[in-house]
Amino acid sequence: MAKEIIQDSSKLMSSFASFPTVLVTCQENIITVTLIHIVSFLPPLLGIGIKPERYSYGLIKEAKEFVVNIPTKDLLKPTIFCGAKSGKVLDKFKEAGLTKQDSLSVKTKSVKECPVNIECKVVQELVTGDRTWFVGEIVNGRIADDYKIEDSIQYWRGVYRLPGNILK
Numbered sequence: 001m002a003k004e005i006i007q008d009s010s011k012l013m014s015s016f017a018s019f020p021t022v023l024v025t026c027q028e029n030i031i032t033v034t035l036i037h038i039v040s041f042l043p044p045l046l047g048i049g050i051k052p053e054r055y056s057y058g059l060i061k062e063a064k065e066f067v068v069n070i071p072t073k074d075l076l077k078p079t080i081f082c083g084a085k086s087g088k089v090l091d092k093f094k095e096a097g098l099t100k101q102d103s104l105s106v107k108t109k110s111v112k113e114c115p116v117n118i119e120c121k122v123v124q125e126l127v128t129g130d131r132t133w134f135v136g137e138i139v140n141g142r143i144a145d146d147y148k149i150e151d152s153i154q155y156w157r158g159v160y161r162l163p164g165n166i167l168k
């Protein structure tokens with residue numbers, strides 16, 4: 001296997017196939033997020049990487065909580081919409097045809113149409129280069145009994161896909 005030396009970090013990062021894509025609710029707004037990861041199991045912590053120029057950034061900073069809503073393939077259209085429009089100028093719940101559902105342990109609403117809702121309270125903020133990682137402790141959540149992980153949306157570099165084949 002011949003390998004080329006690549007110093008362009010953007011090209012190196014393009015080598016990842018995809019990352020999970022979620023709808024994060026913050027106050028009355030929704031933002032599509034791909035930079036999400038489990039950053040600790042004990043305590044249970046999720047990290048989301050948000051650019052400071054996003055409208056959502058100030059909302060999360062102020063409320064100190066957010067909800068991670070996992071969309072499935074039938075929600076691709078609103079997922080793209082919430083990642084293209086700003087809540088500063090429109091009501092994304094209304095315009096994307098999504099429904100607010102009361103959360104269990106946080107004031108922030110959940111997205112009713114998403115089969116998974118994970119409620120988080122911010123416990124840490126980590127500034128890394130061009131974005132801030134909000135670390136949220138999972139305090140409650142819901143999973144629909146017919147949720148299929150195979151239907152969750154993956155994204156990277158302009159390509160939306162479903163999770164791949166199981167190897168083992």
Ligand SMILES: Cc1cc2nc3c(=O)[nH]c(=O)nc-3n(C[C@H](O)[C@H](O)[C@H](O)COP(=O)(O)O)c2cc1C
Pocket residue numbers: 021029030031032033034035036049050051054055056057079080082083084085086087088131155
């Ligand atoms: C698939 C997808 C993934 C995205 N992931 C992120 C992300 O991880 N972090 C981020 O700050 N913005 C991300 N964005 C961009 C925001 O969703 C987008 O700028 C959005 O319009 C911001 O909304 P707001 O102005 O209401 O905060 C993503 C967009 C798309 C389409």
